[in-house]
Amino acid sequence: MTNTAILKALAGIKEDISESVFWRAVVSIEEIMEFLKQDIAVKSVKPSEKTTYKAVLRFAKECAKNDIKPSLAGAFTCPETGYQTVCDGYRLWQTTEPLAALPEAPKNLDCLKTSRLVSEPRASDGVYNLPALADLKTARAKSKAEYTGKPSRFTHITKLASGLFVNTKYLIECMEMLGEPIWYRNDGNILHALYMESKDSKSWCILLPVRPSPETEETAHVA
Numbered sequence: 001m002t003n004t005a006i007l008k009a010l011a012g013i014k015e016d017i018s019e020s021v022f023w024r025a026v027v028s029i030e031e032i033m034e035f036l037k038q039d040i041a042v043k044s045v046k047p048s049e050k051t052t053y054k055a056v057l058r059f060a061k062e063c064a065k066n067d068i069k070p071s072l073a074g075a076f077t078c079p080e081t082g083y084q085t086v087c088d089g090y091r092l093w094q095t096t097e098p099l100a101a102l103p104e105a106p107k108n109l110d111c112l113k114t115s116r117l118v119s120e121p122r123a124s125d126g127v128y129n130l131p132a133l134a135d136l137k138t139a140r141a142k143s144k145a146e147y148t149g150k151p152s153r154f155t156h157i158t159k160l161a162s163g164l165f166v167n168t169k170y171l172i173e174c175m176e177m178l179g180e181p182i183w184y185r186n187d188g189n190i191l192h193a194l195y196m197e198s199k200d201s202k203s204w205c206i207l208l209p210v211r212p213s214p215e216t217e218e219t220a221h222v223a
Contacts, residue, residue, distance in 0.1 A: 131223035
């Protein structure tokens with residue numbers, strides 16, 4: 001029995017019991033259906049796009065747990081542009097070609113206004129090379145292995161060529177969602193966000209930097 005057939009059968013079961021007292025069963029079925037939809041979506045994308053899709057799916061799942069800002073709890077379509085968007089307040093991913101089966105934010109909430117976050121390129125913007133993804137992962141893993149504090153407090157910071165300080169984990173995840181982009185742009189202010197896009201220019205990410213402190217400047221990984 002294929003995942004598609006299982007999904008269809010579960011949808012029928014859910015319809016039959018959704019009006020009954022067995023609401024717990026409905027929740028469980030919805031979770032299984034969501035998993036199957038995502039598994040089908042992963043298997044249906046091109047092999048060359050599978051890693052990128054999985055990275056976006058992980059990000060959307062992480063955002064879906066957001067109970068402080070429900071409007072960011074999953075993927076949503078921005079009404080200003082029609083772009084599919086996932087955002088956690090620190091990272092924003094958008095695409096002109098929506099992906100299937102991403103966890104969705106509640107549709108009855110006000111959508112994040114993203115136009116002020118994604119600006120058109122300006123002649124004054126600097127364009128800089130991004131470090132290699134493998135190098136970032138190696139530097140972060142080495143630092144994490146040497147860290148002796150509370151695991152939940154571990155944070156690794158990278159200083160980029162433009163002078164921006166960024167959370168290495170967030171930078172890695174943005175690069176994975178875009179299929180390892182090779183450049184980013186910034187307006188020269190180290191407190192302003194950086195912008196990077198996929199090689200086909202159909203997807204892009206905005207990443208907020210970290211405000212540097214004396215300790216950050218001393219301990220940051222220089223890429």
